[in-house]
Amino acid sequence: MPQIGTLARVSTYWAVAAAAFRQYSTYRLATAAGVFTNSVFGLIRASILFAAITTAGGELSGYTIAQAATYVWLGQALLAPIEAFGTREVSQRVHQGDVAIDLLRPISFLGLYYAQKLGRSAFLLLGRGIPPMLIGALLTGLALPEDPWSYPLGMLSLLLAITVAFLADMLVNLTAFWLLETRGLTVVYTALMNLLSGLLIPIVWFPDWLLAIARATPFPSMLQTPIDTLSGRIPPLEALPLLGVQLGWIALLALAASAMLRAGVRSVEVQGG
Amino acid sequence: MAERSRPDLADRPVSTVRMVLTLYGSRLRSQASFRTSFIADVLGQALIVSVEFLELWVILSQVGVLGGMTLTQVAVVYGLGALAFGIADMFFGEIDGLSAQIRSGKLEVLLIRPVPMLLQISSLDLSLRRIGRIAVGLVMYVAALTIAGFEPSAATLLLAVTAPLAGALLFGALFTIAGAMQFWLIEGREFANAFTYGGNYVATTPGAVFALPMRAFFTFVVPATLVAYAPTLALLDLPGPALIPAWSGWLGLPAAVLAWIVAGALWRAGVRRYTGAGG
Numbered sequence: 001m002p003q004i005g006t007l008a009r010v011s012t013y014w015a016v017a018a019a020a021f022r023q024y025s026t027y028r029l030a031t032a033a034g035v036f037t038n039s040v041f042g043l044i045r046a047s048i049l050f051a052a053i054t055t056a057g058g059e060l061s062g063y064t065i066a067q068a069a070t071y072v073w074l075g076q077a078l079l080a081p082i083e084a085f086g087t088r089e090v091s092q093r094v095h096q097g098d099v100a101i102d103l104l105r106p107i108s109f110l111g112l113y114y115a116q117k118l119g120r121s122a123f124l125l126l127g128r129g130i131p132p133m134l135i136g137a138l139l140t141g142l143a144l145p146e147d148p149w150s151y152p153l154g155m156l157s158l159l160l161a162i163t164v165a166f167l168a169d170m171l172v173n174l175t176a177f178w179l180l181e182t183r184g185l186t187v188v189y190t191a192l193m194n195l196l197s198g199l200l201i202p203i204v205w206f207p208d209w210l211l212a213i214a215r216a217t218p219f220p221s222m223l224q225t226p227i228d229t230l231s232g233r234i235p236p237l238e239a240l241p242l243l244g245v246q247l248g249w250i251a252l253l254a255l256a257a258s259a260m261l262r263a264g265v266r267s268v269e270v271q272g273g
Numbered sequence: 274m275a276e277r278s279r280p281d282l283a284d285r286p287v288s289t290v291r292m293v294l295t296l297y298g299s300r301l302r303s304q305a306s307f308r309t310s311f312i313a314d315v316l317g318q319a320l321i322v323s324v325e326f327l328e329l330w331v332i333l334s335q336v337g338v339l340g341g342m343t344l345t346q347v348a349v350v351y352g353l354g355a356l357a358f359g360i361a362d363m364f365f366g367e368i369d370g371l372s373a374q375i376r377s378g379k380l381e382v383l384l385i386r387p388v389p390m391l392l393q394i395s396s397l398d399l400s401l402r403r404i405g406r407i408a409v410g411l412v413m414y415v416a417a418l419t420i421a422g423f424e425p426s427a428a429t430l431l432l433a434v435t436a437p438l439a440g441a442l443l444f445g446a447l448f449t450i451a452g453a454m455q456f457w458l459i460e461g462r463e464f465a466n467a468f469t470y471g472g473n474y475v476a477t478t479p480g481a482v483f484a485l486p487m488r489a490f491f492t493f494v495v496p497a498t499l500v501a502y503a504p505t506l507a508l509l510d511l512p513g514p515a516l517i518p519a520w521s522g523w524l525g526l527p528a529a530v531l532a533w534i535v536a537g538a539l540w541r542a543g544v545r546r547y548t549g550a551g552g
Contacts (some may be wrong), residue, residue: 033463040467043487044474046331048339051482184313191321200328205335259322 012107014114020119024115025127034080035131042076042132044191047256048141061205064144067233073136075199076229078158080128081121082165082222084193086186087112091176100268110170110254117166125158153232153239160246164218167253174257177264194215198224218249283502284297291386298395299466304401304448304452311402314429318405322355325477326413346509347479352358352413354477354501357440359406364395365448366403372455372462391449391540413436421509429508431520436508439525440476440500446532447472447495449540472497496528 024031030055049068052118053060063071079085090113093099102109136142145151172189196198196219202226203214214220228234233260287295329351333344342350348447371394374380383390417435425433451465458464475491477481480498483491491497498517506513507522 004345027460029458029460030463033458033461037467037471039465040471041474044471044478044483047483047487048328048478050455051340051479052332052336054336060335181307181313184317187317188320191317191324195324195327200325205479206329207334210331228405 009107013111016098016112016115017119017122020116021123023122031127031162034128035135038128038132039135040070040078042072042136043139045076045121046072046136047228049201050140061202062233063202063205064143066141067139067231069136070143070231071202071227071233073140073142074231075223076130076132076136077125078161078223079199081125081158082118082162083169084122084165084197086169086172086191086193086208086222087187088173088182089213090170090173091182091190094173094176094264095180096240103265110257111117113170114166115153121162143231144249145230147232147236149236150229150232150239153236153243154226154232156237157243157246158226162248164249164253165222166219167250167257168222169243170257171253173261174260174264177267183254193219193222196220197222198227218253221246221249275278285462289547293392293396296388296392297399300396300399300502301401304399312400314333315405315408318402320405320410322359322406322409326351326355340481342479342481342511343515345417346505346511348413348417349421349505349509350475350479350501351478352415352417353505354410354473355406355434356410356414356437357431357500358444358473358476359403359410360437360441361405361444361448362406363400365445365452366399366450367513369455369465371452372459373453375459375547382545384544394452404517418508423508432504433508436501436504436522436525439529440504443496443500443532444469444472444476445523446529446536449536450532453536453539453543456546468495471495472500476500476502478502480517485515488514492521496524496532499525499528 006069020228043173049063049072050065053063053068058064060068074211090099102112105112124148133142141162145154172182172185175185179185196214196217198202198220203211203220206214221242225246229236229239229242326348329339329347330344333347337343339347346466371380374383383393386393403439406462408420414437423429423433447469451462451469454465455462472491472495474498475495480488480492483498487499492499499521501515503517503519504522505511506517506519511519513519513521
């Protein structure tokens, strides 16, 4: 295998990420459609939470109307960049055998897809993240963080969340080495994501047993943590341990993904090709 | 035109009913034959519906009443909405794949066959796995109605039975409109999700939680509140909020008929507009 210098490797990943960014930026109508749909869902979700908070007397488990609005609109904004509903590209490439080409490339398999994901997410954050926030600010108002440190820390937490979601989604996709049909697993993954990530309702509203289950999974690290950090609902100092939890999940999931990839590659070789 | 098309119909080797049964029957048999994958899919669908209800359950365990309804009453709304959407989703849910067929020019194959295109698409893409959603919705609807103290009279019993079907018809029309829109907005198919899946979200929620402009939109333009919320008010004899009186529970069927008139017109206009991709 030819040795590639660090600089060349970084520029390769950069080129891959930039290409993914450009690829997504060409779908303008699809982006507009996504923003529209995200915003309608945001309005429906906000209505349900507002009704609950109003019934509870203006505050429910630490959420006021303004905080609930911020929570809903940040969630709608981050759905697309995090790709909360999973992707199927890698599993399809495994099934079709195209994965062999990816493995032949002189850069790491996970690195290649991570660079693509970052490029895609960067576009989705700008194109599909910012418009729903503006619409939310106009229609329901937003609560802004008091501490300016919430912004950089929130962006860091978002980057970590995108990484956690990438790795967890990769684990689901890599089961394609052994399973003939991964759709059932994707459906279960999406259902768990909906519930445990804090997408539909803040996880602190859960009864204790469900909260304990949620905290034992990586799902809150994908959505609830960046939302809480960015919105300032959790002040920067208290958010630091949560970012530590995100880092822990990244380490664990990265180990699992590379182990699965190694085992998967061996099983492909056994079948021949 | 009519004069000419009638002999064609008489020349057909099979009757329309026979054709419909054959088309759907073949799809059902083929999907049920991959048993493990099929069962996993059905369970997955059932899990999704249950998880979505957990959202409402968690909220109601905190506040007791949502949009003027208790947990049992909300469960009636949710079960009825999920049942109606599940039936429509099974027959028309895959219609949003139409844009891919339009883009690749595969629609010609469907156009030259002597079977209505909508029937072909509906049967080709029939997804039996959606039965998971239907089953959970049905169980929840019946159980919650019983617990909520539903006292059936002849009229309300009729409403209880027809409401899921009227709702399914309404969602079927929404899916068809969404499919027809793709003849114009090939890349923008996600627009339609706001009204189909968004409509499902609204339908499974007590309508009183929505502020007046939204409530009006989802009652008079996209009549999602008439699918489950309004019939539940009528069935359980509850007072309705502004814009959705209890008697509007009977309006599901007329609304579905209106929606199908729009859907039919849009669909025919879309098919006429389709020019193919060559080949």
